[in-house]
Amino acid sequence: MKAYDVIIVGGGHNGLACAAYLARAGRKVLVLERRERVGGAAWSEEVFPGFRFSVFSYVVSLLRPEIIRELELPRHGLQILPLESTVTPLANGDYLAQWSDHDQNRRELARHSPRDAEAYDEFGLLLHRMARAVKPLLSTAPPNPTSLDPRELFDLLRLGRYFRRLPEKDLNALWKLLTMSAADYLDEWFESEALKGTKSASGIIGTLLGPRSPGTAYVLLHHYMGELDGVFRAWGFAKGGNGSVSAAIAAAAQSHGADIRTQASVSKILVSGERAIGVVLDGGEELRAPIVVSGADPRRTFLGLVGEAHLPNDFVAAIQRYKFRGSSGKVNLALSELPRFTCMPEPGPHLRGAISISPSVDYLERAYDDAKYGEISRRPYMDIVIPSMLDPSMAPPGKHVMSIFVQYAPYHVNGGWSDAKREQFGDTVVNTLAEYAPNLKGAILHRQVITPADIERIVGLSEGNIFQGELTLQQMFFLRPAPAWSRYRTPIHGLYQCGSGTHPGGGVMGASGRNAAMAILGVRA
Amino acid sequence: MTDAIVIGSGPDELAAAHQLLRAGRSVIVVQEHAPQTHTDGWVPRAISMPGVVVEQLDPWLRAVLPGGGTLELWQDVRRSADAIRRLSPRDADKWPDFCDRMARLAALLEELYLAPPPSLVDLRFALKIRRLGRIGMEDLMRVLPMPVAELLDDCFESDALKGALGALAVRDLQQGPRSAGTAFRLLHFHVGNPPGVFRPPRSNYVQLARSGLDIREGCVRRINVRAGEATGVTLDSGELGARFVISGADPKRTLVDLVEPGWLDPDLARAVRHIRSRGVTAHLDLELERTPEWKTLTLAPSLDYVERAYDDAKYRRISAQPCIDAVADGARVHARVQYVPHGGQGEISAKPLERYMPAITRMTVRMAGGWPEGQPHHAELSLDQALWMRPLPELSDYRTPIKGLWLCGPAMHPGAGVAGASGYNCAKALLRDL
Numbered sequence: 001m002k003a004y005d006v007i008i009v010g011g012g013h014n015g016l017a018c019a020a021y022l023a024r025a026g027r028k029v030l031v032l033e034r035r036e037r038v039g040g041a042a043w044s045e046e047v048f049p050g051f052r053f054s055v056f057s058y059v060v061s062l063l064r065p066e067i068i069r070e071l072e073l074p075r076h077g078l079q080i081l082p083l084e085s086t087v088t089p090l091a092n093g094d095y096l097a098q099w100s101d102h103d104q105n106r107r108e109l110a111r112h113s114p115r116d117a118e119a120y121d122e123f124g125l126l127l128h129r130m131a132r133a134v135k136p137l138l139s140t141a142p143p144n145p146t147s148l149d150p151r152e153l154f155d156l157l158r159l160g161r162y163f164r165r166l167p168e169k170d171l172n173a174l175w176k177l178l179t180m181s182a183a184d185y186l187d188e189w190f191e192s193e194a195l196k197g198t199k200s201a202s203g204i205i206g207t208l209l210g211p212r213s214p215g216t217a218y219v220l221l222h223h224y225m226g227e228l229d230g231v232f233r234a235w236g237f238a239k240g241g242n243g244s245v246s247a248a249i250a251a252a253a254q255s256h257g258a259d260i261r262t263q264a265s266v267s268k269i270l271v272s273g274e275r276a277i278g279v280v281l282d283g284g285e286e287l288r289a290p291i292v293v294s295g296a297d298p299r300r301t302f303l304g305l306v307g308e309a310h311l312p313n314d315f316v317a318a319i320q321r322y323k324f325r326g327s328s329g330k331v332n333l334a335l336s337e338l339p340r341f342t343c344m345p346e347p348g349p350h351l352r353g354a355i356s357i358s359p360s361v362d363y364l365e366r367a368y369d370d371a372k373y374g375e376i377s378r379r380p381y382m383d384i385v386i387p388s389m390l391d392p393s394m395a396p397p398g399k400h401v402m403s404i405f406v407q408y409a410p411y412h413v414n415g416g417w418s419d420a421k422r423e424q425f426g427d428t429v430v431n432t433l434a435e436y437a438p439n440l441k442g443a444i445l446h447r448q449v450i451t452p453a454d455i456e457r458i459v460g461l462s463e464g465n466i467f468q469g470e471l472t473l474q475q476m477f478f479l480r481p482a483p484a485w486s487r488y489r490t491p492i493h494g495l496y497q498c499g500s501g502t503h504p505g506g507g508v509m510g511a512s513g514r515n516a517a518m519a520i521l522g523v524r525a
Numbered sequence: 526m527t528d529a530i531v532i533g534s535g536p537d538e539l540a541a542a543h544q545l546l547r548a549g550r551s552v553i554v555v556q557e558h559a560p561q562t563h564t565d566g567w568v569p570r571a572i573s574m575p576g577v578v579v580e581q582l583d584p585w586l587r588a589v590l591p592g593g594g595t596l597e598l599w600q601d602v603r604r605s606a607d608a609i610r611r612l613s614p615r616d617a618d619k620w621p622d623f624c625d626r627m628a629r630l631a632a633l634l635e636e637l638y639l640a641p642p643p644s645l646v647d648l649r650f651a652l653k654i655r656r657l658g659r660i661g662m663e664d665l666m667r668v669l670p671m672p673v674a675e676l677l678d679d680c681f682e683s684d685a686l687k688g689a690l691g692a693l694a695v696r697d698l699q700q701g702p703r704s705a706g707t708a709f710r711l712l713h714f715h716v717g718n719p720p721g722v723f724r725p726p727r728s729n730y731v732q733l734a735r736s737g738l739d740i741r742e743g744c745v746r747r748i749n750v751r752a753g754e755a756t757g758v759t760l761d762s763g764e765l766g767a768r769f770v771i772s773g774a775d776p777k778r779t780l781v782d783l784v785e786p787g788w789l790d791p792d793l794a795r796a797v798r799h800i801r802s803r804g805v806t807a808h809l810d811l812e813l814e815r816t817p818e819w820k821t822l823t824l825a826p827s828l829d830y831v832e833r834a835y836d837d838a839k840y841r842r843i844s845a846q847p848c849i850d851a852v853a854d855g856a857r858v859h860a861r862v863q864y865v866p867h868g869g870q871g872e873i874s875a876k877p878l879e880r881y882m883p884a885i886t887r888m889t890v891r892m893a894g895g896w897p898e899g900q901p902h903h904a905e906l907s908l909d910q911a912l913w914m915r916p917l918p919e920l921s922d923y924r925t926p927i928k929g930l931w932l933c934g935p936a937m938h939p940g941a942g943v944a945g946a947s948g949y950n951c952a953k954a955l956l957r958d959l
Contacts, residue, residue, distance in 0.1 A: 144663070145651070145662070145666075146658075146659040146662045146663055147659075148659075160651065168644070168918070169918075172913070172914065172918040175909070175914060176909050176914070178670075179670065179706060179907070179908035179909035179914075180909045181704075184801060184909075188799045209703075209704075209705060212700075212704070212839060213672070213700070213703070213704040213705050214670075214700070214704055214705040214706040214907060214908060214909065215670060215705035215706065216705075321679050323675070362839075362840065365839060369836055372703060372832065373829065472670070472671075472705060473670035473705065474666075474667045474668070474669075474670050474671045479663075479666065479667055483663040483664075483667065484659075484663070
């Protein structure tokens, strides 16, 4: 049997990225994937005959440009189609559109509020600057500010020097973003409800917090991080669905010699004397390697695969209190015709971008109110894209696929998730959307509804949290997933983590996988 | 000419006046409102004076249980644990550890509260943090940005206990216990208290601190500025000149209302207007037929109850089921009712309390002090308006862009709950400048 240097548990995009970097550095790597195909939540499938869906994650927003470059992903089949606009339909039949064309965008904003149109550029510049300031953090193993480890101290000083070079004004602005609510932050800039609603929506994704809760402003930055390297590369669809991202990374890994085994479900990580020595598969097969990397979330990795007995008590406690609280679901529709939105009935460029059901901050907050007490939002926030508009291969000619990201659908729903509850959730989504696009119901050929419980069951993400744990301030940076264990290492020698449950967290970013590989190779990223 | 005029006669203003007096400066205090009868909050040793008595109720909390009866929390941690045991033995076992942990974390904050706020880029601050020890600092950084509900849910199972503590953490704040950053407030109001006591104490500091000061009644109409320098104040009754003006008034009022427009940079003026200061508390002064059986009574039976009360406030409604915290002084009861948003729709009533006390013979309603929306802390005490951000980074060192005009009061670091500290810090900074 072939001897491996590294075994990677889980073939999600982070596990694959980690494998690709390790293989590129000459390590013999084996990736073990439980399902029949790699990709984790970045997965496309022909769910209904002729209709392909990015079943879970559906846009490429934050994939690190250095990963695209270093792993030569375009050569391995990655092609990103730009997503250029966001349209927010309003209840009164009007809409608010954000276009990628600056002048068009400004005219549109001015139609709603001349003041907002004025403020928009300045706001964009500030956030752009903030995103730039934060960007180096994404590819760093976060040092613990209280650590005495010389390597961490070195990183800390490096980071300190970096931040001291930033103007104090910018640092304070960053602090504000970290600690404020999206609603309060946007109130300082804008007056148009639709604009504030749509912008604040990006702050709540993946968390069980409302736009009025502090800590939601930070995620506004993510949008601008995506734009940093140019609209074309950063925000868009992968041609063929989001599974193509995983497929391209997998191909890159294999081209460097990594082995990928699917339908190989790891039941246990073998630990001997505080050292990881390999894994056991469901069938009882043992595989050995001096280094094991887990792409599963912290709860599954430590409480499931490793087991509490091998871990220090305070670490177990930290992992136990790490919050998942999945709050989002997905509805995928196969359509016989394009939706006709009351606000823009004719097919047009708006259907090539995102459509956001977020008419106001209060709308989102009310959606959250339901979820906070364990109910599905009666009128949920939705982010809708129609990938077949950009990539006709996703659906049969003349037909379309529609992907609807929905929030809130709390994992801990009252009464628990059942088939009936899932259908109720699907109905809520379709009914709400039909208020804005009346022909929708008649156009639905097939419907796939995915609840957080389904995400957990199918992809293995605990509580269906799409980021492998909430991206809240107390679970970020050197606290992710547990204080002192944020640098991809674990209390078990030779066991590393590379999933979104580590810094910098979720979104199909790939940064965790890359950073983990750098930590294993002992390279400073 | 007087050296300094201090606007306001609250604990912060008086503490500032005493510091200046002690340094041999002449001070006039302009009292705009009737003096407070007592001071809320811990009195740090540096500010305290002979005769100051800090009072804490015992039990300091008496929470109404939905099924009847009450939960009492005492100054004695063990006694509280025994009371909690009736609701949950598990929580009772955890209570002493929780109290210790909170006390340790609050002690870390205390270090930061008796000095001007640290700067984010100050290396000395970074070193100081590191000296505080690894476990404590990690815990503090994790706890500060948390929702208080999450902190409490991690530790306890009893709704009554969590509800009452959660309500204390969101006191006077337009946020609910499930909002991030509210755990910070539980700690903030714990600073200076003995372990296991989370209600700010009361003291007679204000009455005592009045002695020895030149206090004049009047309402400030304008802070006079000449050539970018404060020269005194204009009162209803005429002008008073001074080298310095220390304002304990709300920074918005001080800088936007009292200073003639034009002296402030437009960016700063905009930021000042954006200081969040929404008021959410109504105060009821009740007179009862006879003395109630309790000294204090809290109505906040669960975190969900408090959160639902907040839900109303989000949409500018007065809570249909408000959180109430009442303190009795003989047959007179002072009740704080939250949430009553500024200009909110609905009715403020003492009804939820009626079951628990003798009949009301008289009731007056007043909104919490604070300009203009009734926020007694002048700037909401939340993480983005705390420490070096309080009330704005540009103003956090008690100076203003107008030479000779200084700020103190609850809007300034460390904020409400620490009697006199912002005045003390402000006066120290001013004296160092001379």
